[in-house]
Amino acid sequence: MILLNTVLQRTGGPTEGNMLVTCATLIQSYMLLITSPLSGITMGCQGIVSFNLGAHYYHRVKEALWSVYGVCFGFCFVMLMVTLFATPLFVHLFTTDAYLMKRAVPYIKLYASGVLFMAAQWTVTDMSIAMEQTKVALICSLLRKGLYILGVILLPIFFTPATTFAAQPLCDVLAAVFSAVVFIHIVPHVLAPHNQLTGLEVK
Numbered sequence: 001m002i003l004l005n006t007v008l009q010r011t012g013g014p015t016e017g018n019m020l021v022t023c024a025t026l027i028q029s030y031m032l033l034i035t036s037p038l039s040g041i042t043m044g045c046q047g048i049v050s051f052n053l054g055a056h057y058y059h060r061v062k063e064a065l066w067s068v069y070g071v072c073f074g075f076c077f078v079m080l081m082v083t084l085f086a087t088p089l090f091v092h093l094f095t096t097d098a099y100l101m102k103r104a105v106p107y108i109k110l111y112a113s114g115v116l117f118m119a120a121q122w123t124v125t126d127m128s129i130a131m132e133q134t135k136v137a138l139i140c141s142l143l144r145k146g147l148y149i150l151g152v153i154l155l156p157i158f159f160t161p162a163t164t165f166a167a168q169p170l171c172d173v174l175a176a177v178f179s180a181v182v183f184i185h186i187v188p189h190v191l192a193p194h195n196q197l198t199g200l201e202v203k
Helices: 002-044 046-054 058-092 098-111 115-130 134-158 161-198
Strands: none
Touching: 002 046, 002 058, 002 098, 002 115, 002 134, 002 161, 046 058, 046 115, 058 098, 058 115, 058 161, 098 161, 115 134, 115 161, 134 161
16 A cells, blocks of 8 residues: 555656545555455355364365355455446545546546456465465465566556556456466365375265
8 A cells, every 4th residue: 555655646746646646545445345355254264164174074175165266256246346336436435526536436446357356366365274275375465465566666667657556456367367276286185185094075
């Protein structure tokens, strides 16, 4: 948030910079409506995954992982629809200034356009922790943060200051694809020892 505001202020100048920082504040408030429930869903299900993993119920672990992702994806889809069609209502809660609303609404839509990919990112990072794969979770999380920082710094250099807001969807898409590929690769290896150890089939 600090980096984003600093870049917007410096690249946008006194007038445009202040407007962009104001829009960024509204954006961050809106994103909390997405990230807070997502974290609640994934972190709330960590115990279920950890318990079944420890009990060697590998089939239940797989079901839990897919269920968590399904709930996250469903929530993100709803929030995508809200973003596309109800963003003006959210901005209206904070301001009635017509010009600010005209500027803020498209920026919020741009910033949150990668929301569907956030379902995979949150599932991978928090479920990796539940499966004792903290290194994977750390790498995926740091990659996402690193891509975001690069986008915030580089985009306004090559384009306009407002394109800084595109850093979020770019990092959401790239980080989610990377995290999903890694997670799909490691899950069979994590569950295989439990399968061989107990030979249990949970129906």
